[in-house]
Amino acid sequence: MLRDLDPLLHSQLRLAVVSILMSVEEADFVFLKEKTNSTAGNLSVQLEKLSEAGYIEANRTLEGRRTRTVCRMTEKGRQAFASYIDTLKDYLNVGK
Amino acid sequence: MEEKVLTEKESLELISQMIQATKKNRAVSPGKELLYWGYFTSILALTIYLLIRFTSSGIWSWGWMLMFVFWGFSFFVHKREKTVVTYIDKTIGQVWQVLGWMFVITFWVVAIFGAIYGREDFILMMPLSLLYCGLGISITGIIVREPWMIYPPLLSFTICFYMLQVLVISHYATNLWNLLFGLSFVVTYIIPGHIINKKSKVKC
Numbered sequence: 001m002l003r004d005l006d007p008l009l010h011s012q013l014r015l016a017v018v019s020i021l022m023s024v025e026e027a028d029f030v031f032l033k034e035k036t037n038s039t040a041g042n043l044s045v046q047l048e049k050l051s052e053a054g055y056i057e058a059n060r061t062l063e064g065r066r067t068r069t070v071c072r073m074t075e076k077g078r079q080a081f082a083s084y085i086d087t088l089k090d091y092l093n094v095g096k
Numbered sequence: 097m098e099e100k101v102l103t104e105k106e107s108l109e110l111i112s113q114m115i116q117a118t119k120k121n122r123a124v125s126p127g128k129e130l131l132y133w134g135y136f137t138s139i140l141a142l143t144i145y146l147l148i149r150f151t152s153s154g155i156w157s158w159g160w161m162l163m164f165v166f167w168g169f170s171f172f173v174h175k176r177e178k179t180v181v182t183y184i185d186k187t188i189g190q191v192w193q194v195l196g197w198m199f200v201i202t203f204w205v206v207a208i209f210g211a212i213y214g215r216e217d218f219i220l221m222m223p224l225s226l227l228y229c230g231l232g233i234s235i236t237g238i239i240v241r242e243p244w245m246i247y248p249p250l251l252s253f254t255i256c257f258y259m260l261q262v263l264v265i266s267h268y269a270t271n272l273w274n275l276l277f278g279l280s281f282v283v284t285y286i287i288p289g290h291i292i293n294k295k296s297k298v299k300c
Contacts, residue, residue, distance in 0.1 A: 005104075012102055012110065019114035025186045031179035035117045085111075091104040 005091075008053050009084045013038055013046045018073070018081055021056060026072040047071060055080055118180070127292035129170070130233075130245075134285025136166050141278025148271045157274075160221070167196070188236050195232045199225065219269045223259035226252040226280055233284055244288040252280040 009015050016036045020027060027035075033043050047069070050056040055077030059070050073081070102110065140162060147156040178185075202224050210216040230249030237245025255276050263269065 005107075010102060010107065015102070015107060015110055016114050019111040020118050023115045023118045023182075025181040025183050027180040028178075035114065088104050088107055092108070 003087050003090070005087050006080055006084050008049065008055065009080060011046070013042060014050055017043075017046060017050065017071075018055065018077065021071060021073045022078070022081055026070050028071070029069040032071065050077070053077075053080075118182075127289045127296060130285045130289030130292065132170060133166075134281050134289055137163065137281040138278040138286065141274050141281065145271055145274040145278070148274065157218070160218075163225075184239060188239055191235050191239070192232055195228045198228050202228075219273075220263070222269070222273055222277055223256040223263070226256040226259070226277065230256070230280075230284060233288075242288075242292060244291045248284045248288055251283045255280050 009018060013036060016038075017032055020032060020035055029040075029043070029047075032038075032047075033040060036043065038046075047056065047058055051058045053076075054074055056071050057074050059072075061068050061070070140159060144156050144159045147159070148154060181189075202221060203218075206218055206220055207216070210218075230252030233245050233252075234247075234249045237243065237247075259269070259273060259276075
């Protein structure tokens, strides 16, 4: 029987964010917003969800008058992503 | 990006699309930084050479301490510019961090021994700086696979060994060393910097 896909990752914006963070060491909010073509509000909400689940780590620092949010994957997030990919592969193999 | 229910195939496509989008930022182009350092150091070397030449005073050698000021300044500017840090960036950063510490340690060892023996002489910093800078550029070139950064530092190493040999034999440095130092930065930093910048413009 096929496992369910992790609902936290199986969402367009969250999956896009995690895919980016998996291929870099860290990325800030501006970079993620630009690459995912999302709105600041929506991205903030999705980052919060990923952070609450312990999949990403979001560090906020003050740079001048602006707040800079830098995100990076946690070990838990990496494992969840690897497991998500494994499940995806199972689904695609069944479909063949 | 709007929220919608993804199929398995769409998920894989999205992952691949995001990785490709990130890859575009991975094309590390260290050309700009090479040019900053290259021009700053070469101009500084020439200025110190000319000042010593026309005033006959070695006091101008302290001008080399401006390298530390420029280092701090460029570190601050560089940090503010970055919106993403790739694994390559992190590795290169760590290489330069170690080399930076080597500069600091060398400086303090020379200063402490100078104070103990009552003879402050930072001339050893010059060949060792060439060695550290050359190693840094060469290792960075190996990481980013840029031959124009890997091999030119051989000139820095040659000048470094020449200076060390002169120190061993005659215990004496000449004003010409300032020019040689500047020349090594022209070959190791400025020329590769322009070539790399030109290459990355062609790619775009």
